[in-house]
Amino acid sequence: xxxxxxxxxxxxxxxxxxxxxxxxxxxxxxxxxxxxxxxxxxxxxxxxxxxxxxxxxxxxxxxxxxxxxxxxxxxxxxxxxxxxxxxxxxxxxxxxxxxxxxxxxxxxxxxxxxxxxxxxxxxxxxxxxxxxxxxxxxxxxxxxxxxxxxxxxxxxxxxxxxxxxxxxxxxxxxxxxxxxxxxxxxxxxxxxxxxxxxxxxxxxxxxxxxxxxxxxxxxxxxxxxxxxxxxxxxxxxxxxxxxxxxxxxxxxxxxxxxxxxxxxxxxxxxxxxxxxxxxxxxxxxxxxxxxxxxx
Numbered sequence: 207x208x209x210x211x212x213x214x215x216x217x218x219x220x221x222x223x224x225x226x227x228x229x230x231x232x233x234x235x236x237x238x239x240x241x242x243x244x245x246x247x248x249x250x251x252x253x254x255x256x257x258x259x260x261x262x263x264x265x266x267x268x269x270x271x272x273x274x275x276x277x278x279x280x281x282x283x284x285x286x287x288x289x290x291x292x293x294x295x296x297x298x299x300x301x302x303x304x305x306x307x308x309x310x311x312x313x314x315x316x317x318x319x320x321x322x323x324x325x326x327x328x329x330x331x332x333x334x335x336x337x338x339x340x341x342x343x344x345x346x347x348x349x350x351x352x353x354x355x356x357x358x359x360x361x362x363x364x365x366x367x368x369x370x371x372x373x374x375x376x377x378x379x380x381x382x383x384x385x386x387x388x389x390x391x392x393x394x395x396x397x398x399x400x401x402x403x404x405x406x407x408x409x410x411x412x413x414x415x416x417x418x419x420x421x422x423x424x425x426x427x428x429x430x431x432x433x434x435x436x437x438x439x440x441x442x443x444x445x446x447x448x449x450x451x452x453x454x455x456x457x458x459x460x461x462x463x464x465x466x467x468x469x470x471x472x473x474x475x476x477x478x479x480x481x482x483x484x485x486x487x488x489x490x491x492x493x494x495x496x497x498x499x500x501x
Contacts (some may be wrong), residue, residue, distance in 0.1 A: 207226060207228045208228070208279060208499075209224065209227070209278040210227060210278065210281070210492075211224050211225075211269070211281045212224075212283075212284075212491055212492060213266070213269060213281070213282070213284070213308065214286075214487055214488050215244070215266075215284065215285035215310060216286050216288070216341055217288035217341055217343030218242075218243055218245065218342030218364075218365070218366055219239050219241050219243075219342075220239070220240050220242050220265045220269075221240075222269050223236070223238075223488055224236040224272075224278060227499075230500070232496065238272070240265045240268075242262045243366060244258050244259075245342050245364065246258065246342075246366050246369075248370070252291065252293040253292055253293045253294040254288065254292045254298060259294070259301075262298065263298075263302060266302050266305070266306035282491060282495065283308050283309065283311065284310070284313055284491060285310050286313055286318055286343065286344070287315075287344035287362060287364060288343045289312055290312050290314070290315075290343075291362060299312070314360075315346060316358055318339075318360065318487060319348050319359075321486075321491050321494070322348070322490055323348060323350065323355045323358075324489075325487070325493065326350075326406055326408070326483050327350070327353060328485065328489075328493065329424060329483060329485055330481065332404055333350075333351070334350065334352070335402060335406055336397075336402050336404070336406070336471070336475065337350065337407070337483075338405060338467060338468060338471055339407075339486065340364060340365060340410075340464055340465075340467050340468065341364045341409055341410070342364045342365055342366035342410075343364040343366060343367050344362050344364045344367070345363060346358060347361075347393070347394055347471065349399050349402070351402075356398075359394060359397055363467065365410075365411050365463060365464025366460060368460075368464065369459060369460045369463050375463075377441075377443040377444065378463060383440065387466070390467060390470050391474070394471065399475050400475070404477070404479045404480075405429075405472065405477045405479070406480075406481050407468060407480060408482070408483050408486040410454075410457060412468065413484070414452075414453065414457050414461060415432070415439075415461070415482075417453075418451065418452050418453055419435050420451075421482070424483060424484070425481065426479040426481045427479065427480050428479060428480075429472050429478055429479060429480050433469065433472055436465045439462055440465065440466075442462070447462070
C-alpha cells in the first residue's frame with residue numbers, strides 16, 4: 207500500500223489531499239484547505255507580501271507535520287500563478303524546502319491546463335468542448351477536439367488579481383464591467399472555438415456559482431440562466447452576495463469580478479451549455495502519478 211500527499215499551492219488557497227493507493231485502487235481519505243490568498247495585495251514590485259508569505263510557509267509546515275503523522279511515503283507539491291509570477295518566487299521555494307522540507311514544482315500555464323485536461327476528460331464524454339479554469343491568479347481557456355487538447359491559453363486575470371486591480375470594490379460598477387470586458391476580450395482572439403457550443407468550467411468561483419444556483423455537478427445546463435445569475439451577482443453589493451444561500455463567505459468578495467471571464471466567454475463563443483466539473487488540477491496530477499507508477 208502506498209500513501210500519496212498532493213499539495214496544490216494556489217493563488218487563493220493552499221490545499222492538500224492524501225490518498226491511499228493499493229494496486230489500481232485509489233482512495234482519498236483526507237483533504238485540507240487553508241485560505242492564504244498569496245495573490246492578494248502583492249507588493250508594487252510584484253512580490254508576495256510578507257504576511258501572506260509567512261502564512262503560506264506556516265501552512266506548509268503544518269502540512270508536513272500531518273504527512274509525517276500519517277506516514278505518507280510520497281509527496282508531490284505544485285504551485286500555480288501566484289508563485290509563478292512572484293518576484294520573490296525563489297525565496298518562497300527555498301523557505302518551503304528549508305522550513306517544511308517540501309520541494310515545490312512551479313507549473314507553467316500550459317502545464318496547468320494539461321493537468322486540468324487529464325482530470326476533465328475522465329468524466330466528460332463529449333468529444334468537442336471548451337474548458338475554463340478561473341483561479342485566484344489566472345484563468346485558462348482551452349479547446350478539446352476529438353477528445354484531444356488542441357489549444358491552451360493562460361492569462362493573469364484570476365478572481366483575486368482582478369479584485370485587487372479594481373481596488374477591492376464593494377460592488378461592480380458599470381464602468382468597471384466595461385473596463386474588464388475590454389481587458390478580457392483580447393485574451394482569446396486566437397482561440398479557435400467558433401464551432402463549439404459546450405463549455406466545461408472548473409475552479410472555486412464556478413463551484414460557488416453552481417452551488418448558489420443549486421445546480422448539480424457533472425450535468426449540462428443551459429447557459430442563459432447562468433448568465434442571468436452572473437448578472438445578478440455582479441449587480442449585488444458584497445452584503446447581498448454574502449447573504450445568498452450556499453455562498454461561501456470567504457469567496458463572496460471575488461465572485462462579481464471572478465465571473466467576468468465566464469460571462470464574456472459564454473457571450474463571445476455563443477455557448478449553449480455549461481457543465482461544472484469538480485475534478486481539476488490535483489486530479490490530473492494524480493492521474494499522471496498513477497500512469498507513471500503503472501508503467
